[in-house]
Amino acid sequence: xxxxxxxxxxxxxxxxxxxxxxxxxxxxxxxxxxxxxxxxxxxxxxxxxxxxxxxxxxxxxxxxxxxxxxxxxxxxxxxxxxxxxxxxxxxxxxxxxxxxxxxxxxxxxxxxxxxxxxxxxxxxxxxxxxxxxxxxxxxxxxxxxxxxxxxxxxxxxxxxxxxxxxxxxxxxxxxxxx
Numbered sequence: 547x548x549x550x551x552x553x554x555x556x557x558x559x560x561x562x563x564x565x566x567x568x569x570x571x572x573x574x575x576x577x578x579x580x581x582x583x584x585x586x587x588x589x590x591x592x593x594x595x596x597x598x599x600x601x602x603x604x605x606x607x608x609x610x611x612x613x614x615x616x617x618x619x620x621x622x623x624x625x626x627x628x629x630x631x632x633x634x635x636x637x638x639x640x641x642x643x644x645x646x647x648x649x650x651x652x653x654x655x656x657x658x659x660x661x662x663x664x665x666x667x668x669x670x671x672x673x674x675x676x677x678x679x680x681x682x683x684x685x686x687x688x689x690x691x692x693x694x695x696x697x698x699x700x701x702x703x704x705x706x707x708x709x710x711x712x713x714x715x716x717x718x719x720x721x722x723x724x
Contacts, residue, residue, distance in 0.1 A: 549573050560670040563696040567608075570703030571663055574604055575656040577710045581717065586652050590716040597713060599644035600706055601655045602626075605662065607702055610684065611695050612666050616673075618682030670696075 549572035552565035578586055578601040586598040595603075606626050614621040646655070675693035679685050690698075 549576065559675045559693070560673075563675070563693075563700070564667050564670045566700050567666060567696070567703070568663065570700060570707055571604070571608075571659055573707045574601060574703065574710055575652075575659055577707070577714060579652045579656050581652075581714070583652075585717050587646075588717075590713045591709075595644050596646075597710060598646050598650075598652050598655065600710055600713075601652055601659070602646045602650075603644050604703060604706055605655055605659045608659075608662055608666065608699055611699050612669060613662075614682075615684035615690075616679040616692060616695055617669070618680035618684070620683070624683075 549569050552562070552569055556562045556565050578597045581597055587596050589596050606624070609621055610624055613619045614624050670692075673692055675691065675696065677692050679689040679692070679695065681687060681689055
């Protein structure tokens with residue numbers, strides 16, 4: 547069963563963002579975990595990313611924005627979805643890309659994403675959306691509001707959900723199963 551988009555009559559703004567984040571998390575996690583394992587690790591696009599790498603990316607992306615960025619927590623392996631510790635220091639290196647170790651499964655990543663979701667739901671209940679991120683490792687000054695971070699993360703999830711839709715269609719249309 548596909549996740550359903552949240553209704554328009556959700557309570558407060560934090561609940562609204564929480565519902566949309568849940569919707570997109572489920573869309574991507576279910577979309578990847580429902581693929582056969584060989585398709586989870588096979589690229590169907592010129593840029594070379596695989597569905598399991600996309601799942602890892604959204605997990606790490608959400609950690610970066612909410613835990614490291616908004617709360618200012620020390621997040622281990624903050625760039626763990628990339629092949630380099632800080633991919634932005636190596637922008638010109640063509641080998642910098644998303645990566646997932648062989649021993650990590652899509653189910654493992656989906657479980658980690660759900661544990662993160664529990665924390666983010668709590669954060670959205672405890673902080674008003676106009677609260678600003680703490681200055682820290684992610685933001686020196688001009689910190690964004692929680693509302694802005696929510697909008698950015700939902701936008702990124704939506705974009706990547708569309709990418710995954712295309713990859714799933716390409717995989718289903720692949721008559722040779724290659």
